Amino acid sequence: MNTLQDAVEKPGLSIVLGGTGGLGAALVQGLRERGETVLAIGRRTDPPLNFTQPASIAACAQRVADELSARGQRLQRLIVATGFLHGGTASGSRAEPERSWQHLDADALAHSFAVNAIGPALVMRHFLPLLPRQGPCLAAFFSARVGSIGDNALGGWYAYRASKAALNQLVRTASIELARRNRESLCVALHPGTVDTPLSQPFAKTGLTVRSPEVAAAELIAVMDGLTASQTGGFYDHQGQTVPW
Numbered sequence: 560m561n562t563l564q565d566a567v568e569k570p571g572l573s574i575v576l577g578g579t580g581g582l583g584a585a586l587v588q589g590l591r592e593r594g595e596t597v598l599a600i601g602r603r604t605d606p607p608l609n610f611t612q613p614a615s616i617a618a619c620a621q622r623v624a625d626e627l628s629a630r631g632q633r634l635q636r637l638i639v640a641t642g643f644l645h646g647g648t649a650s651g652s653r654a655e656p657e658r659s660w661q662h663l664d665a666d667a668l669a670h671s672f673a674v675n676a677i678g679p680a681l682v683m684r685h686f687l688p689l690l691p692r693q694g695p696c697l698a699a700f701f702s703a704r705v706g707s708i709g710d711n712a713l714g715g716w717y718a719y720r721a722s723k724a725a726l727n728q729l730v731r732t733a734s735i736e737l738a739r740r741n742r743e744s745l746c747v748a749l750h751p752g753t754v755d756t757p758l759s760q761p762f763a764k765t766g767l768t769v770r771s772p773e774v775a776a777a778e779l780i781a782v783m784d785g786l787t788a789s790q791t792g793g794f795y796d797h798q799g800q801t802v803p804w
């Protein structure tokens with residue numbers, strides 16, 4: 560069975576959506592350091608990608624498709640490292656993880672779903688068809704262990720948990736469709752562990768193992784390299800262990 564390691568040794572492009580974020584940028588750097596061609600895309604890159612502007616997703620995929628065809632290159636790896644936990648929403652309010660149902664807010668829920676689930680779903684629509692129909696290829700969507708329903712013993716963080724759980728179901732569903740196009744494809748959800756980035760900084764508690772983005776990226780690259788097509792549709796952590804749904 561071919562692994563992704565075999566695949567990346569052939570010329571192919573890796574794309575990191577959210578490649579300008581804490582973890583995304585470290586992944587881009589880690590992949591480039593071993594000689595891969597990597598395109599980092601964020602809200603302020605050219606082309607830009609903003610999940611609260613769905614038309615930008617289709618436009619970005621079209622630009623990538625044109626570029627691939629002009630270079631005669633194939634898309635080998637699509638990594639979606641976008642995510643939202645706290646901060647400003649598209650309508651200008653601020654969202655924080657909810658400690659109680661009393662804090663549930665329509666705007667914060669809508670924004671979390673827009674960035675964590677609906678955006679990645681539209682990425683599936685527009686980018687997955689760019690993956691090759693033959694040979695190993697990967698689509699990896701960054702999720703979070705707190706999106707696991709089976710693992711939820713603490714409660715709270717309603718919008719983030721629920722939108723990541725929705726993402727997990729989208730990933731599982733897309734993996735089935737992608738496998739029908741290409742039996743060697745992989746479509747997975749990944750939990751990066753706790754990483755020192757703007758997303759986690761306000762919540763990093765003593766006692767929790769917080770790793771640098773560089774360390775987390777190296778671990779995640781090793782996990783992606785080691786996955787084989789039989790593992791498509793799964794939810795894996797930064798050590799390659801299966802996370803319960």
Ligand SMILES: NC(=O)c1ccc[n+]([C@@H]2O[C@H](COP(=O)([O-])OP(=O)(O)OC[C@H]3O[C@@H](n4cnc5c(N)ncnc54)[C@H](OP(=O)(O)O)[C@@H]3O)[C@@H](O)[C@H]2O)c1
Binds near residue numbers: 581703
């Ligand atoms: N850090 C952790 O401890 C941790 C733990 C579990 C899971 N995760 C997951 O890991 C992934 C990476 O997170 P991170 O820690 O690197 O967070 P981060 O540094 O805050 O990066 C978030 C990324 O999401 C992008 N983004 C936010 N809103 C967007 C929007 N409306 N449209 C398009 N992109 C948008 C940002 O784009 P710009 O660069 O353009 O701002 C940025 O690239 C996320 O899926 C997160 O849920 C992180």
